[in-house]
Amino acid sequence: MTKGFIPEAIMQGLLALTPEVFVLCLAFFIIIADLILPVKSKRNILDIAAVGLTGALLLTIGALFQQGMYIFNNALVVDSFARFFKIIILVSAVFMLLMSRDYKALENNKIGEYTALVVLVTLGMMLMAGASDLLMLFLSIEFVSIVFFVLVGFVKKDSKSREAAVKYFLIGAFSSAVFVYGASFLVGVTGASSFPSIQQYLIAHGISNLFIVGLLLMLVGFGFKIALVPFHMWAPDAYEGAPAPVTAFLSVASKSAGVAVLIRTFLAILPDNSNVNLILALLAAITMTVGNLVALTQNNAKRLLAYSGIAHVGFIMMGFVAYGLFGVQSVLIYTLAYLFTNMGAFAFVIAIYNKTGSDDIRDYGGLSLVSPALAFVFFVFLISLAGVPPTAGFLGKLLVLGAAIDSGYTWLAVIGVLNSVVSLYFYARIAYFMYFAKEKKITEAIKPSLSLNIIIYSSLFMVLYICLLPEQFLNLAKKTVQLLTGSFHGY
Amino acid sequence: MINEYLAVLIFFVVALGFTIGGLVTAFLVRNSKPGYEKETTYECGEEPVGGAWIQFNMRYYFFAILFVIFDVEVIFLFPWAVVYKELLSNFGIFAFLEMALFLGILILGLVYAWKKGHLKWE
Amino acid sequence: MSNLYFYTVIIVSLVLFLIGVYGVLTRRNAIGILMAIEIMFNAANINLVAFNKFMHLEASIGIIFPIFIITLAAAETAVGLALILAIYRNIKSVNVEKMELLKW
Numbered sequence: 001m002t003k004g005f006i007p008e009a010i011m012q013g014l015l016a017l018t019p020e021v022f023v024l025c026l027a028f029f030i031i032i033a034d035l036i037l038p039v040k041s042k043r044n045i046l047d048i049a050a051v052g053l054t055g056a057l058l059l060t061i062g063a064l065f066q067q068g069m070y071i072f073n074n075a076l077v078v079d080s081f082a083r084f085f086k087i088i089i090l091v092s093a094v095f096m097l098l099m100s101r102d103y104k105a106l107e108n109n110k111i112g113e114y115t116a117l118v119v120l121v122t123l124g125m126m127l128m129a130g131a132s133d134l135l136m137l138f139l140s141i142e143f144v145s146i147v148f149f150v151l152v153g154f155v156k157k158d159s160k161s162r163e164a165a166v167k168y169f170l171i172g173a174f175s176s177a178v179f180v181y182g183a184s185f186l187v188g189v190t191g192a193s194s195f196p197s198i199q200q201y202l203i204a205h206g207i208s209n210l211f212i213v214g215l216l217l218m219l220v221g222f223g224f225k226i227a228l229v230p231f232h233m234w235a236p237d238a239y240e241g242a243p244a245p246v247t248a249f250l251s252v253a254s255k256s257a258g259v260a261v262l263i264r265t266f267l268a269i270l271p272d273n274s275n276v277n278l279i280l281a282l283l284a285a286i287t288m289t290v291g292n293l294v295a296l297t298q299n300n301a302k303r304l305l306a307y308s309g310i311a312h313v314g315f316i317m318m319g320f321v322a323y324g325l326f327g328v329q330s331v332l333i334y335t336l337a338y339l340f341t342n343m344g345a346f347a348f349v350i351a352i353y354n355k356t357g358s359d360d361i362r363d364y365g366g367l368s369l370v371s372p373a374l375a376f377v378f379f380v381f382l383i384s385l386a387g388v389p390p391t392a393g394f395l396g397k398l399l400v401l402g403a404a405i406d407s408g409y410t411w412l413a414v415i416g417v418l419n420s421v422v423s424l425y426f427y428a429r430i431a432y433f434m435y436f437a438k439e440k441k442i443t444e445a446i447k448p449s450l451s452l453n454i455i456i457y458s459s460l461f462m463v464l465y466i467c468l469l470p471e472q473f474l475n476l477a478k479k480t481v482q483l484l485t486g487s488f489h490g491y
Numbered sequence: 492m493i494n495e496y497l498a499v500l501i502f503f504v505v506a507l508g509f510t511i512g513g514l515v516t517a518f519l520v521r522n523s524k525p526g527y528e529k530e531t532t533y534e535c536g537e538e539p540v541g542g543a544w545i546q547f548n549m550r551y552y553f554f555a556i557l558f559v560i561f562d563v564e565v566i567f568l569f570p571w572a573v574v575y576k577e578l579l580s581n582f583g584i585f586a587f588l589e590m591a592l593f594l595g596i597l598i599l600g601l602v603y604a605w606k607k608g609h610l611k612w613e
Numbered sequence: 614m615s616n617l618y619f620y621t622v623i624i625v626s627l628v629l630f631l632i633g634v635y636g637v638l639t640r641r642n643a644i645g646i647l648m649a650i651e652i653m654f655n656a657a658n659i660n661l662v663a664f665n666k667f668m669h670l671e672a673s674i675g676i677i678f679p680i681f682i683i684t685l686a687a688a689e690t691a692v693g694l695a696l697i698l699a700i701y702r703n704i705k706s707v708n709v710e711k712m713e714l715l716k717w
Contacts, residue, residue, distance in 0.1 A: 007582050031599065035606045135678055142685045149692050159703040163712045165696045170646050170709070173689055174637050177653035180682055181630055184657045187678065188664030192671040241714075552698065556691045563687040566680055 013071035016078045018063075019056040019086065020126050026052040027119040034112025042111040043101065049115045050097040053122065057090040068483055070132065074194035077132040077264075080483040084332060084476075085129040085260040088339050092253040093122040095343045095459075098451035099245040099350055105155045106243065114154060118249070121147040125257035132268060134183045134193040137261060141179070141225060144257065145172045148250060152242040164241020171234040172224060179221025185214030186269075195268035202269070215269075215276065222265070225258030226313050229287040236294075239306035244353060247302050248346035251309045256335050259316055263328060266320075267484070281321045281412050288314030288419045295426045301349045301359045304426065305342070308385055311423060312338055315400050318412055322403035325481050330399035332477040337392035337466055341384040344459030348378045351448040351456075356441065361430050365437030370445045375434050377460055384463050386427040387420050392466035553609045557601065564597055622663040630656035643697045643707040647690060654686045 006014075014021055026049065033045055060083050068079025097118060100106060106114060124143035131137040149172060153165025187193050189211045190201040202211075223231035239247045270276070291311030298304040316338075319331040349359065351374075356363055368375040384391035397420060404413040448456060466473055532539045571578075571590055578586035604610060629652055636649025658679040665675025697707055704711055 005583070006585055010585075028596075028599065031603060035603065135674070135681060138678075139681060139685070142689065146685075146689055146692050149696060153696050153699060156699065159700070160714050162696065162700045162703055163714050166643060166700050166709075166712060169693050169696050170637075170643065170650075173647070173650045173693060174653075176689075177633065177650050177657070181653060181657040181660065184660040184664070184678070187661060187670065187674060188668060191668055193674045193678065194671075197671060552694075556695070559687050559691055563684050566684060570677075570680070 010072070013076070016069065016071050017076070019059045019090075020123060022056045022059060023053065023119060023123045023126065026056070027116055027123060030112065030116045030119055034116060037112070039109050042108055045112050045115045046097050046101050049119050050094050053090055053094050053097065053119065057087065057094065060086050060090060065479060065483065070196065073133075074196055075133040075136045076127070076130045077195075077268075078130055080480040081264070081328075082130040082260070084480045085256055085335075086126045088256045088335060089122060089125045089129065089253045092249060092256075092339055092343060093118065095347075095455050096245050096249040096253075098455055099248060099347060100243075101451045102354065102449045103243060103245055103350060104354060105158065110154070114151075117147050117151055117154075121151065121249075122253070125253055128257040129260040129264075131261060132195045132264065134187060134195075134198075137265065138176075138180055138183060141221065141261070142176055144254060145176060145225075148172075148246075148254060151246045152238050152250070154246065155243050158241070160241040161243065162241075164238045168234045168238040171231075175220050175224035175231060179218050179224075182214040182217025182220070185210055186218070189214065195265070198269050207270075212276065216279070218265070219276075219279075222258060222262045223283070226255050226262065226316075227310050228283055228313060228317070229290045229310065230283075232287070232290070232310050235310060236303050236306040239309075240300055240303045240359075244302065244346060244350045244359075247305075248343060248350075251305065251346075252339050252342050255309065255313065256339065259313075259320075259331065259335060263320055263331065267328075277321060277323070280317060281409060284314050284317035284321055285412055285415045286314075287311070287317060288416060292419045292422045292426075295423070298426070299360055299362055301352075301361050301364075301430070304361065304430070305345060305349070308423065308426070309342070311419060312385075314419070315397060315416060318404050318409070318416055319400040321409060321412065322400075322407040324403075324407060325478075326399075326406055327403040328481045328484070329474070329477040330396070330403040332480060333399050333466075333470075333473060334396035336473065337384070337396035337463070340459040340462040340466070341381055341391070341393050344381040344456055344463065345378070345385060347448070347452050347455040347459070348374075348381065351446055351452050352442070354449075355444070355446050358441075361433050362437070362439075363441040364430065364433045366440030366442040367434045367446070369440065370442055371447075374446055374448070374456075377456060378434065379431055380460060380463065382427045382431055386424050388424075390464065390467045392463045395467045395470050550612060553604070557604060557610075560600070561597065564594075567593065616667075619663060619667040622659065622667075626656045626659040626663065629653075629659065641708050641710055643700075643709055644694075646709070647693055647697070651686060651690065654682055658682055 029052075030045055030049055033048065034042070037045065064083050064087070065080055066078075068077060068081075070077050097115070100114070100118075121144055124140055124147060127136070128140040128144060131140050149165055149169045152168050153162050155161040186198065189208055190198045192198055192201065220231060222228070224234070227235040239251065242250065266276075288311050291307050291309070291314060295304055295307035295311065298307060312334075316331055316334055319327050319334060321327070322330070352364065352367070353359055367378075380391060384393035387393045387397040397416075401413045401416055404410075404416065532543075568590070575586065633649045633651075633653030633656060636652065637646050640646045640649060661675045661678045661682075663675075664670060665673060668675075700712065701707055
């Protein structure tokens, strides 16, 4: 060991984690700013945080293709795969802060607390994307969950928000208890907690039944995070009750971080996934189907997007079940498409909520008459969610289905296609209310604020760009997967 | 192994006998005159007010939570203190600073609660 | 001898875990559910400590892991109690069946 002021190994780790350290400092800065600033100027804290997170985003993008490595005794791994998800998380965090700027339900004197929590949860999710040790995994997942419990229940006056938070909390705590019980078996069987050591053990000694039991118990924790179907009950309630920016954040960032750890854990631990793949495939099929079928009858826009989000997780899982280079690539593209599409759709929900105070899609009538351009943009997001060309959602679905067929899961792909058809119905239903509803509830033109406009148009640009010029995104995904640290055995 | 625990068993029996014996003797010897003063709860000589099954002030909750946070933090201090000398020889003063950073973060939380007025009794 | 002892400990932790799951599924009181969840966390703790004692674990991870679990369980409980308290002010009950504003 060197006798320097900061030990070399730790210094190296901190340097590799520059964006995270930056975000952490930002969080402390915001907490202190919240204590010092007068109530009137607290809205500025949101802007400070958005600028800071943009800085962290640029840092991460700059380092995207740097060589991956394990740091802090294998507790974390920093590679392109982790950075890709960090970018998704940071982009959605910046969007979320922009959305919060003129979200009416937020009180001025609570802004500092709110922003600090958002920045901290961003940090937690960034750590989640890079976790490569069971302890680190547990810590980061809990970190994110606990902060989200608070954020979901943040609007104190709203009893829906409180109820959602309690339900989210009870299910979340339960699933993390199951998760950690499963993790204890993994630690016990393999005698180690870091992914490289666990994989070494498995290659040397094979997989025992106890190990599989532990892994399936852990799947409960992951399933909760990404709202896989048997563990999805919290999602619609939490999405409906939470403040809309938090809902958008929860549905995009928390989900992608969950997908990242799920993929990372399975890839880095299991030498091959044949033991559990069928279970994952079944879960994917059930998730898609339940999400889409229940979404058919929803009238609350946030709740509808929650169920559609569940269905999207089913598709993401389909790409993951396909495994291998192509499968993971398709997941990356799908997540990217989902980020921009969902953020755009939520920006609309907030813009309309700010105007009318309602989240009900039946109140969207007349939108096309008063602001036709906006209605059309919303329509583009809807068809992207449904997966119709020429939008990013289409490309994502195409790749995921392709990956599933490629690895022999034709039945899963067929279920996926059928689900896409079903999903068309409820997205078209929103469009129907917008364009053809007899009751014109919206009578004045909707003018989204500057920050919402930024989100809407940049998302629109990306949604079209990803589909029309997919080449560089495909290359990006390919390069990212190739640089994935930890190994694909047999691929 | 059995013999080692035999001492404990004997100790236990003696302790039990001593306690019960004392109580029984007292019961046989004393005369019984229960009264209101005697039946009330004894708490350090203070006169009790009201029953124990009342709702406590909500304010206690904040203090309880803050206490729990600082209480649990000690669990990290113990292992650190146990290997502190080793850490000091390996990492130098950084071993100390690391824990100082951790405590600093917790203290920031306390300052936050303080500034926000959660420590005031109103 | 020690092997038998090991299995006893593991079975105790399994029983604790199942008690916790049963509690979560049958309790109607939010605080009761919270307590059941704590029992489940402790089952994992016992498991890890037992593994650490009877197997050879890398870097005593079986001792370090429970320390973090205990801390996080405390943090989680603090947040959870605050949320339950907040809803108690609204609906004057901690019964989860009374929380019916949001469904389907």
